[in-house]
Amino acid sequence: MAITMTKGQVGLTGNAAIAYAMKQINPDVCPAYPITPSTAIIEDFSGYVADGAVDTELITVESEHSAMSACIGASAAGARVMTATSSQGLALMWEMLYIASGMRLPIILTDVNRALSAPINIHCDHSDSMGARDSGWIQLYSETVQEAYDNLFQAVRIAEHRKVLLPVMVCLDGFITSHAIENISLIDDAEAKQFVGEYIPRQHLLDTDNPITYGAMSLPENYIEFKHEQSRAIAGSKEVVLEIGKEFGKKFGREYGLFETYRLDDADTAIVILNSAAGTTKVAVDALRKQGMKVGLLRPRLFRPFPFKEITAALKNVKAVGVLDRADSMSGFGGPLFSEVRSALYDLEARPKIISRIYGLGGRDYKVKDAVEVFGELDRIRETGKVETLTKYITL
């Protein structure tokens, strides 16, 4: 089979690219309730359904709670299922997210990251998907339109992998990525189809020769064992994410790992940051490197499960780390990514100094100068060995 570097580039917004990937994947069922800024995904996709370009059954439900409920029902019935949402929509799905993962249903959800109310805000931050971080879903974060598009195909393979069988959430930044046009390489239709393959459910409700029940009760005598199995499955999915990222790279020329590092190898200080803001940070890294500062970046792609060992190994020689969160845990102890990275580094004999900086909530711009300032602070910490302010908001 020919290895394709794709046939030219095409300018698409993040939403259009996700909808196009969904068209190429051609899922059996798509229950959806559109919400800003992910609306255009379902808008575009419903066009494909109306045009007969896909065989998908589009179910227009009355709320996101119903959207995820319908995803669960359809998936239990043996369908390949996809949906998309943002912000309050994901929050309203919350109860059902746990049911999807507990039932081990390989549902795919695109979350276009948006702030949570109150106050009402439609712009980018990661409060929505961070709120779902313990729901048992695998979470992939995407820096660019290209990565979001590529992640969707890989998400299908990861979710449906026999060692995993868990739902996967693909996250991209609201407006910044969802509405900005970027030149991307598309995968050829036939190759996309071949890459995701046919979905053969392990068991399903429509198999009347082998009747099964989904959603039964499990009391103290075995509930914990089900959760233990689920916990092992998500921990083990890391290997599958790597394997499929490699396979994707071989076929399409763009390989994906657990995280991306940028000029980190010999770096004294580093910023850890998710999604589109990593691009801005890379510009700052290049500028400071020109001035002779040894700075670098680590951008997690897989956040659930959290690749703590690999991230620790990548940061072990850095003197000072700034973890930048576009969400606040409201714990008085920094953002969620900070807590995880700081906890991962604890096992090192000689730990880097580490600080939490919360930035960009509700779509506030994060600029190159913001990254430069954080690197400046980190450099002072490197020099003095002292952290003066552990957690604080920037971009205020």
Add this chain to the structure above:
Amino acid sequence: MEEKKDNNLPLGGVIPKGGTAHEYSTGGWRKLRPVLDKNRCTNCLICWVMCPDSAVITEDGKMLGFDMEHCKGCGICAVECPDKVKAIKMEEEAE
């Protein structure tokens, strides 16, 4: 991490076969029990239709009595038994 599979629990808490409700006694928490007056019963089988736990036993179109392993004592059969007949009485389980 040293991992051993806990047991052979079905994936995702699925019950991997049909008819397993037979094996689960829902009669354990019954407070009231239905008692049939065979002389009044016309075998209309309305109770059989209405019982939520399929606990009314029938044979050849005749109402025979109750499956007390699964009857939870809700009293629906007694209410639904036609007014002119009223062949089912609910009695305290304790008595």
